[in-house]
Amino acid sequence: MAAEKAEMDALKKECDGLRAQIEAARKAVNDNTMSGAAGGVASVGRVQLKLRKTLKGHLAKIYAMHWSADSRQMVSASQDGKLLVWDCFTGNKLVAVPLKSAWVMSVAFAPSGNLVASGGLDNICTVYNIKAASPKTLRELDAHTGYLSCCRFLSDSEIITASGDTTCCLWDLETGKQKIMFTNHIGDCMSLALSPDMNTFISGACDSLAKLWDVRDGACKQTFSGHTSDINAIAFFPSGNAVITGSDDCSCKMYDLRSDQEVIGYQDTSLNAGVTSLALSSSGRLIFAGYDDFNCHIWDSLKGEKVGVLSGHDNRVSCTGVPDDGMGVCTGSWDSFLKLWN
Amino acid sequence: MSSKPHSSNNIAHARRTVQQLRIEASIERIKVSKASADIMNYCTEHARNDPLLMGIPASDNPFKDKKPCTIL
DSSP states (O other), X not given: OHHHHHHHHHHHHHHHHHHXXXXXXXXXXXXXXXXXXXXXXXXOOOOOOOEEEEEOOOSSOEEEEEEOTTSSEEEEEETTTEEEXXXXXXXXXXXXXXXXXXXXXXXXXXXXXXXXXXXETTSEEEEEESSSSSOEEEEEEEOOSSOEEEEXXXXXXEEEEEETTSEEEEEETTTTEEEEEEEOOSSOEEEEEEOTTSSEXXXXXXXXXEEEEETTTOOEEEEEOOOSSOEEEEEEXXXXXXXXXXXXXXXXXXXXXXXXXXXXXXXXXXXXXXXXXXXXXXXXXXXXXXXXXXXXXXXXXXXXXXXXXXXXXXXXEEEEEOOTTOOOEEEEETTSOEEEEO | OOOHHHHHHHHHHHHHXXXXXXXXXXXXXXXXXXXXXXXXXXXXXXXXXXXXXXXXXXXXOTTSOOOOOOOO
């Protein structure tokens, strides 16, 4: 027992030492702030986007949406037990996928446009082929021991999932088996985002941390702290060098990967609602963040200022997405509607 | 009360935590001023191709409902 206690004490001492070392190294490169550096950048002025379409069709709260890579189709998930694939140019519904479990929390479009995936309180990520005559279940990925909070396809043969069991997982869709488990969070994983080059991904969790992972070797490469509550939303800055998070602490933050720390925060004393979702405009200059206050607020990512708002939903904005061509923003809400703005 | 399995779990956990912290401590970090400048440059270089910043002419707007034209 004494030997074990001695080892525990030594390990704890080493942990404390390493944490102090990391903090010191971050401090050593912290020679400026983003908002300080962005003083000379021209303001974007007031960003006023117009509501272009309201997509009606779901009968209950919408929990998730994801754009197709073609920037035209979009899939949404509602606790009415359906996935709907929309043609956003016409507003028409293209496909309706009935779900085995109505308690859906996440939905994803494969880059090919052939597959969609969803999951939620059933702990399962189900992958559907939507190009078949009627939507066909391709795989049921069943190994998480907690709810499925987020999923993203790398291709038609690989998908990454995030779960309330605190892990993320890379699955092989040919076999339906787990390839790699990403374990290091100590709270429910709530959100994940793939890097532009797809070699890494980031996860946000209820332990208030964001973690950067290597897709191929499963290693957690970096951990970002600073939020004081659950991180619900996470996205990569388009260059791949920074990460934006949104939290129940009512703030968003940008963490730079190469300086390994927060470089700017987005908060306002008048905003007392948790952030549920976020998406960036194609240049990365605008952050569209959905809040519990029924609005999607628009932030200038460089100056840290609120520059606009998308108002119109009658309940919490639960999901937000910008298509790859950057031509608009889609917001989805507990009011059962999706809205397209630009 | 024997807590041997419990304590060896704690030690295994502590060892993993140290391993992870060693990985995170060992990375190279660049100055925040350089990191911020690179982010700013990316934004400014891509601004003119950002439809939500630049605005979209009505004729090119895929989400705008097209109203039928009346020839008077």
